[in-house]
Amino acid sequence: MSKIIHTLQEFASNSGDLPALRGDNNAFSYSDMLAAVHTLADELTTLGIERVGLAADNGPEWIIVDLACQLANVPLIPLPGFFTPQQMRHAVESSGVDALLSDRDGFASTCATLFGARLSGGAVTFASLTSISAFRLCPLLDSVLLPDNTAKITYTSGSTGHPKGVCLSVAAQYATASALNDALKETPLHRHLAVLPLATLLENVAGVYSALLRGAEVVLPGLANLGWAGSSGLDIQALASTLTATTPDSAVLLPQILKGLICARESGKWPAPTSLKFLAVGGARVAPDLIERGRQLGLPVYEGYGLSECGSVVSVNRPGADKPGSAGKILPHCAVTIVAAEVLVSGNTYQGYLQHDIGAPSFTEVSTGDLGELDEDGFLWLRGRSKNLLVNSYGRNISPEWPESELSALPSILQVMVIGDAQAFCSALIYPAPGASKSDISHDIALCNTNLPDYAQIRRWAALPNALSVADGLLTANGRLRRNEILTHYASLVDDCYSDVLNPETNEITMQCLSVVSANTARTDMAEE
CATH class of the missing domain: 3.30.300.30 (ANL, C-terminal domain)
Structure with missing residues (x-):
């Protein structure tokens, strides 16, 4: 059984009535969540589903599908909303998906357009889910092999029309979430707001998994209610209003989102909730002045660093271990060395790239392409990208x-x-x-x-x-x-x-x-x- 499921079951056995997931129209305690996860895992097994592609809005059912796939040993392939139809077809076919799960209107038509004769019958509903249905695909004639222990395939945005699929084990995802919790154990974090799309590994692992493994409540509004307009932009005022209404302790932000919130705060349009204790900022380098501006306005912002190949987070600043301008202190589940100015990461790495590394030896070290240095206290200071030089x-x-x-x-x-x-x-x-x-x-x-x-x-x-x-x-x-x-x-x-x-x-x-x-x-x- 996955370490994540095992830990959640232990928590539910002792504190099952505590709130776990809250969406726009439904909520689950830890016991309710685990019951739904077990029911769906049984349904996936009964239907003989071997690989799940998930194209759905943020909400509790996204997480239930994610955890049920772990319990049923079915690899999950999150399909980002920003994918073009061609990229979605590539992701589905390259990973061998045989069931597409979605809550999107008109998704059956999308499947028919993209996959034609491979679409097998109409939508399949689940007793454990109210908004997400399955669309079965006939298996490809040539089976798609995955690296051993692949539990999730997260697609990088890539530089071409064919994004790379990064294959991750449950152990790698669990190690990241647990290391974050250990680093933040002195900071009381009881409610997390999922701001980024759940198909983003940073939110899925560093946000949701970490929160659930510490027994926190995860608030999961739909993307439209968060202010996301498709994949093209974010209504900062809508997000600010959601932060005020949900009073979270923690959230994960991108630098552009942080800047928007700072502007809303400086303009007097947003009184930030006093509940906030930890706002992690990642995805790109953050200027120290921006961090300082946020903190002066009462936003507890802390920069971090990571990459998909290492389970999403490698280092992070946090209360009690903080050097603004750095990418934070290396978390204990990873090891970082600097060779010829490049950052190399080992200790918690991926299983391989989809369709590229089958049969290759274990990946014990990742060449990040990032330039940086480590100080004597174990903080990572990034200096840019080698290929962007x-x-x-x-x-x-x-x-x-x-x-x-x-x-x-x-x-x-x-x-x-x-x-x-x-x-x-x-x-x-x-x-x-x-x-x-x-x-x-x-x-x-x-x-x-x-x-x-x-x-x-x-x-x-x-x-x-x-x-x-x-x-x-x-x-x-x-x-x-x-x-x-x-x-x-x-x-x-x-x-x-x-x-x-x-x-x-x-x-x-x-x-x-x-x-x-x-x-x-x-x-x-x-x-x-």
Whole structure:
């Protein structure tokens, strides 16, 4: 039996009446939850289902399906809502899914369109579920082999149309959740709000599993009630209202969500609930100034670091072990070494990539591609991505995450990507914060430049016409920049940043329709709002 199920059953036997899961329209105590999990596991076994693809809204039944698959030894494949139809078909076929579970309207039609003759009969209902139904698929002629002990396949956003499937064991997920709980044992956390889609491993493991294993209540509003508009954006005010109404102790955020909450707090539109004790922020590097702004406003924000291949979390800052600007102290279930400036992680790793590593030896170490260093207290300090490294025309190396983290903390900037590979200077593609004028942005960048060496300062910037999003393929599910795609999509803006660089009469950088800023001045040739 899985360690997660075993621990939950022990807890339910002693404190089964405590609330476990609460959704928009239903709630489960620990005893009720385990009863539903056992019933569904029996149903999966009776139906002969071998691999489950789950495409459903956030809610208690998502977690019941997840835990029932563990109990029935059926690998679970969460299908993110941001997947295109082609990506969904790839995920289903590459993992050998034979049953798709969903609560989405029109999902039967979606299945018919994507899988045609493989769709076997109509929807199958379950006695243990009220909103989720199953759609059976005829098995593929060639069976899909999985690495040993695969319990969950989480798909990275990938850099192409075919995301990679990371195969994880129950033990790896349990180790992550348990290590987080051990690190936070002095912080009373009794109610967790699931803010991210449950198909996101960070929420599923670090958020929900950790909360359940410590006997906390998990609040699971539907994504629309949280403010998620499909996969293209988040209504921060709706999320802020949900935080106020549910009074959680903990939540997991992405940096962009944190910035939105800070703006709502600073504008006076949101009185943050005093119940909050731990807001974990991950998915991308967070500027220390942003952490400080949040804390001054009463938001207990702590940066962490991890990756899917290691069960989602490797290090985290927390009360009593906190160094703002770092990615936190390494959790004891993992070991981190630095080789040639790259972060290598061992101790809690994945089973392999789907369809790539069958029969390969155990994966005992992960090359993260992240640059960093460890201090004497065991805190990890990240310095950027090795593959994202910009090398300017003077041969200086620049990790763009460094100036980006500084720029993203500025009140006038909502999103930013720094560019400048093989160029004489750095520029930035910027999506402005609501109400920010061009002069506001130029002024803020000029102030930021005073904290950067000359080769990393932003000399030009161009305004993005639309926010970067998962829906347009320019962000990953965790909010990371998909740099190559952005460079391709906005190639004309990039070219503009470096066209007619030198004025032949003055030998100075010219502006055209872009703001030019330095450490001491901020000026613009654009009309001001």
